[in-house]
Amino acid sequence: MSSIIKIKTIEHLTHDVLRIEAEKPSGLIYHSGQAADVAINKPNWEKEWRSFTFTSLPSDNHIEFTIKTYPSHKGVTNELLSLQAGDELIIGDVYGDIAYKGEGVFIAGGSGITPFLAILRSLEQHKNVGNNKLLFANRKQEDIIHEDEFQALLGSNFVNILSDENIEGYKHGFITADIIKSTSDNNTKFYYLCGPPPMMDAVGKSLSNLGINEENIVKESF
Numbered sequence: 001m002s003s004i005i006k007i008k009t010i011e012h013l014t015h016d017v018l019r020i021e022a023e024k025p026s027g028l029i030y031h032s033g034q035a036a037d038v039a040i041n042k043p044n045w046e047k048e049w050r051s052f053t054f055t056s057l058p059s060d061n062h063i064e065f066t067i068k069t070y071p072s073h074k075g076v077t078n079e080l081l082s083l084q085a086g087d088e089l090i091i092g093d094v095y096g097d098i099a100y101k102g103e104g105v106f107i108a109g110g111s112g113i114t115p116f117l118a119i120l121r122s123l124e125q126h127k128n129v130g131n132n133k134l135l136f137a138n139r140k141q142e143d144i145i146h147e148d149e150f151q152a153l154l155g156s157n158f159v160n161i162l163s164d165e166n167i168e169g170y171k172h173g174f175i176t177a178d179i180i181k182s183t184s185d186n187n188t189k190f191y192y193l194c195g196p197p198p199m200m201d202a203v204g205k206s207l208s209n210l211g212i213n214e215e216n217i218v219k220e221s222f
């Protein structure tokens with residue numbers, strides 16, 4: 001079943017990332033970390049379903065998406081750039097395996113941050129952020145989504161890695177086994193992983209080299 005909803009706010013969070021706040025479909029249930037099939041309710045776009053993660057809290061009376069746009073693909077995210085408040089989205093199925101299981105290290109690349117943004121916001125709502133850590137990989141500082149929010153939430157447990165810039169206070173390069181190890185401690189049980197496929201492969205190998213069991217790695221199964 002799908003619902004047509006109106007966009008309340010659409011704004012840029014970074015040069016290429018949009019924040020969309022929209023009406024919550026009645027009866028919608030999701031847990032933090034889950035995504036939905038989303039289409040734009042405009043001629044020729046209603047069947048172009050794409051997956052986007054809810055970054056709102058399940059208890060909110062609106063929904064929010066945080067969406068990296070790819071103008072060169074001439075696809076859905078490019079079309080979103082032309083929408084404004086009052087335009088409509090179609091929300092389809094809700095799904096996703098990423099869910100909070102316990103304290104650990106969240107490892108995200110680019111827009112792969114969205115399920116962890118949702119989970120960390122939910123943990124904050126329940127005063128349960130604890131000693132969770134976030135390793136966030138981006139190309140440049142200007143690409144970091146919600147840097148201030150993560151800094152406020154996590155303090156020194158928020159570690160940024162930039163591949164294309166070498167700036168004081170930010171690690172430079174890619175996420176390595178050494179960086180993961182130095183961010184973990186004896187109490188680290190879970191590793192949450194979301195990012196582009198090459199990053200998922202590389203970090204997956206690093207976790208395996210560090211002897212982390214598959215059942216302690218939380219990621220989408222597709």
Ligand SMILES: Cc1cc2nc3c(=O)[nH]c(=O)nc-3n(C[C@H](O)[C@H](O)[C@H](O)COP(=O)(O)OP(=O)(O)OC[C@H]3O[C@@H](n4cnc5c(N)ncnc54)[C@H](O)[C@@H]3O)c2cc1C
Nearest residue numbers: 035050051052053066067068070073075076077078111114
């Ligand atoms: C469960 C799930 C949740 C997701 N949640 C989010 C989210 O919350 N926020 C978010 O920003 N994204 C999220 N995504 C990713 C998002 O679905 C895609 O970025 C989106 O579908 C892109 O749609 P599009 O029509 O603009 O691009 P498409 O044309 O559909 O392109 C999609 C992919 O195809 C490839 N591709 C296509 N054309 C080109 C090209 N010209 N050059 C290079 N590569 C190309 C790229 O790998 C690109 O990422 C999620 C994905 C999944 C599976």
